[in-house]
Amino acid sequence: MPDSQPTQQDHHQPDGGEHPIDFSMVLASAVHDMKNSLGMLLNSLDDLRTSHGETLSESRSFNTLQYEAERVHSDLIQLLGIYRLGEQTLSAHIEEHFVPDFLSQQLARHQPLLSGHNIDYDIDADALNGFFDDDLLTGVLNNTINNAIRYSHKRLRLTAREEDGYLVIGVEDDGEGYPAHMHKHGPISFKSLDFNTGSTSLGLFFAASVAQLHKNGERQGYIRVHNGGALQGGVFEIWLP
Structure with a gap:
């Protein structure tokens, strides 16, 4: 007897009674990892500019790379901040x-x-x-x-x-x-x-x-x-x- 097609309930209900995935938490975790990786990249770019300043300071491509990496890093920091705002866990330490x-x-x-x-x-x-x-x-x-x-x-x-x-x-x-x-x-x-x-x-x-x-x-x-x-x-x- 051929296998029956999965019902709509079978398609949407996780097996074993698993809880639904909190996708916002998954995204926040991924954004945090990307932010840290970009921070390391920016540190490496600073080291390269220090070591090869005369060559790289005038490089349009290098300056564009550093600018765009800095911009994305800032964007990720903002996204994490906005996530924490939504979770009501962001506060100011004056x-x-x-x-x-x-x-x-x-x-x-x-x-x-x-x-x-x-x-x-x-x-x-x-x-x-x-x-x-x-x-x-x-x-x-x-x-x-x-x-x-x-x-x-x-x-x-x-x-x-x-x-x-x-x-x-x-x-x-x-x-x-x-x-x-x-x-x-x-x-x-x-x-x-x-x-x-x-x-x-x-x-x-x-x-x-x-x-x-x-x-x-x-x-x-x-x-x-x-x-x-x-x-x-x-x-x-x-x-x-």
């Missing part, structure tokens, strides 16, 4: 930091890539102490600086000031500026993201979410995205109470 030193550390990480793209950079920061989660803010600034490198013509600047009781940290460039649909002032809802276009603003959603994790009394952080600034290009600002 500590005091001297802001000019913190910004110098952020630029130092990108200095080889900035030099490889012939982009001048500087910091215009008041001598302020700020209270924030340095790991979360590093993730936001890594993505923002990397985007600025992509769209800058020749100059990039990090800024910091105090305004209306907020610490305002900014990334400015001399590019064409943000398109009108990306201008933001305040929180960003996940439902507002458009996954049918080439630009989902996922990085801005992550930045806005990180800002909102920083609270002081009834106030919480937010982001501003606009054009202008000292370099007359794109301006990204994160406002922390």
